[in-house]
Amino acid sequence: MGRHKQPEIRDRILDACVDHALAHGLPDRLEPLAAASGTSTRMLIYHFGTRDALLRETLGRARRRQRDFFGELVSPRPDEPYPSTLRRAWQVMTGPAGRPYLSMFGRLREDAEQQLWPGFRRESTTDWLQPLEDGMRSIGRPELGTLVLAVIRGLIMDIEATGDASRADQAFDDFLAALAPITTRETDSVDFGRSPPDP
Template identity: 90%
Template structure:
């Protein structure tokens, strides 16, 4: 009689693989994941079936972490204007904690074949729209969520291409300054 798979071990292995992938990128071989998770390539196959299945699950778990992290960042706060929230979110997204996600998913977005995650480009474009619309709704302008998303995505691609984070930060500050009059004109009043 064979061993029964243990979900908690599989989960621990997957978390270790996600940590490794965020720090070093997706590996071409299973050995780096085996080392990072303290197991063997044979056990990785046992738990995940194939290399591609493990890579897909690693990407999905990393994306879930990113959604949780970034989603909390862009959520409106009752005690601050939403442009302030956006500025803080931008700093965290492009800072040391957020950059591994941007790097991993930027490479995935550039994959023309999208074999590991078919439809990723579309999903990556639309999954942040709702949270940004909700944030902009807090100041009466939910329709500007698409504009905010376009600027954020464009500046992130700029950073990935040039590495010039200070210039992108300055551009984002200019965007927020240009956005301010649009949000003040329609912000809900306290009266």
């Protein structure tokens, strides 16, 4: 009689594979993932079937981690103007905590064949739209979510291509400064330091 697969062991292995892939990229062979998860290539095949199946699950779980992490960053906060939330989110996304996700999924987006995740380019273009629309809705302008998403994605691609994070940071600050006059018309004037209107 064959052994029953143990979901908790499989789950632990997958988390270790995700940690390794975020730190070092997706490997061409199973051996690095086996070493990172403290098991053997034979056991990886036992639990996941094939190398590509393991890589797909690794990418899927990494993406869920990123969605939870970044989604929390861009969520509106009642005690903070949303442009300030966006500035802090940008700093974390492009900083040490966020860069592994950007590197992993930047490479996947550039993969011409898209074999591991068909349709990833389309999905990755729209999956942050709803959280940003919700954030911009907090200041009465949900339709600007697409604009904010386009700026963030474009500047991230700029950093990946040039490595010039300082210039991208300045560009994002300039964008938020340009956005402020639009948002102040829809928010409490006290949030942005204006004097309240006369009664």
